Amino acid sequence: MDQPEHTDVVVIGLGPGGEYAAGALAEAGLHVTGVESRLVGGECPYYGCVPSKMMIRAGNLIAETRRVPGMAGTSTVTPDWSPVALRIREEATDDWNDKVAADRFTGKGGHLVRGRAKITGAAEVTVSAAEGTRVFRARQGIVINTGTDPAIPPVQGLAGTPYWTNRDIVQAEQVPESMIVLGGGAIGAELAQVFARFGTAVTVVEALPRLLSFEEPEASALIERIFSAEGIRVCTEAPAERVSHNGARFTVHLGLSTLMAERLLVSTGRRVDLAALGVAAVGLDETARVIPTDGWMRAAEGVWAIGDVTGKGAFTHMSMYQADIAVRDILGQGGEPADYRAVPRVTFTDPEVGSVGLTEEQARAAGLRVRTGTTQVPYSARGWIHKAGNDGFIKVVEDADRSVLVGATSAGPYGGEVLSALQVAVRAEVPVATLRNMPYAYPTFYRAIEDALAKLGSS
Secondary structure, rough: OOEEEEEEEHHHOOOHHHHHHHHHHOOOOOOEEEEEEOOOOOHHHHHHHHHHHHHHHHHHHHHHOOOOOOOOOOOOOOOOHHHHHHHHHHHHHHHHHOOOHHHHHHHHEEEEEEEEEEEOOEEEEEEEEEEEEEEEEEEEEEEEOOOOOOOOOOOOOOOOOOOOHHHHOOOOOOOOEEEEOOOOHHHHHHHHHHHHOOEEEEEEOOOOOOOOOOOOHHHEEEHHHHHHOOOOOOOOOOOOOEEEEEEEEEEEEEOOEEEEEEEEEEOOOOOOOOOOOOHHOOOOOOOOOOOOOOOOEEEEEOEEOHHHHHHHHHOOHHHHHHHHHHHHOOOOOEEEHHHOOOEEEEEEOOOEEEEOOOOOOEEEEHOOOOEEEEHHHHHHHHHHHHHOOOEEEEEEEEEEOOEEEEEEEEEEEEEHHHHHHHHHHOOOEEEEEHHHOOOOOOOOOOOOHHHHHHHOOOO
16 A cells, blocks of 8 residues: 555635635645645636637627727628637637646645545545555545536547537637537526627527526527527427437437537536545445535535535635635634525626526425515616617515515626625625615616516515
8 A cells, every 4th residue: 555645634626715815824834645646726717617618708799899980980800710719829828728727726835636536535636647546644634526527418429529528629720610509597597698609500409498597588588589580590398319420520410300510519517527536435425416515515524525526506706615615624713604595697698697586486396485575787778878789687686574685686787796795695695775775886787686676576
């Protein structure tokens, strides 16, 4: 057996939350071993949030240019993907090189080990590294931040074809002539719109009855209408039955219909492999889809879990939030435990769809007496002024018995920014009477919140 190396804390996975936790613990004086099998920094800066939002920014610029006629003169735009690809390669990812992030971690006193980690006992982590197997014994504990991988559905013929996932599409050097997107969630919807704006003929295939199925139905209807107007074909309640590739094009069979395209993007969710991580060695269920934790992110004795693997939202902001809590617990600093009543999420389509807390359906399922209020952004003063590209709405969900908001959706221009006021209202349980007894700056997009509150109806 390999001679064990002793450390205070082993952090498995240096995504945003893992890197933060490892760095903070190292700066606090602990001997921290960070284990990463891919790139330090995780999915977000290299394959997710950052490069995809650069793509979205570029697509939105094209859309805004096309909105000039009738508002500010005439305009023409010729989409060119090359500056987008160059910006992602040079500015976002350093050509998918993590030296800056790795140096940032080691500069704080952390010890970086590259390899695949597996928990092999209480306080023990075994790493399969290029230089061989290394065993680490953690005096204070293990932090799990392994993130998730793209979930590939068991569609006949799909395996072995050159389909794209998010990790491939952000490295595209040119846009395809046509593309099928399997999955109409946030990632699929965002990337479908980006590529359509750069000239790709896009079809989105969703097995469920609507796009963005985790959002309010009004948000799904809005995005489906916008997609239709932009020439994006949407096929809902259409599970893929079979996929083939002839060396040049994909064919996707949907039962009664068949689609063909140059590229296929698979965006059907995320998965985690807890068995490969070895969680059974610390008494956790290796067949589970997530690792349950308490409010301090404790998953087992001497084990903390943060990020996607906890099932509380596959968001960078969630991983960072949980990392701070775990760090405080490990260092004995106290503070507040995790509170998930007001977790925000934003789908960066155009219009953006921001939401927080419970949807109307979720609130009713929880047994609450619900009232809702909805207003349309185009009918607000700022929406009317904005005119071109002003589609959107604000919807608030109230627990009528307590007279507080338990959820809200802000869809429209800067919908994710407008969401901030609604998040505070939900998290702080601000009484609706208080929210209505305050001035909202005119003419702003967020002022439409006032109108949505005024429209709260009977349950």
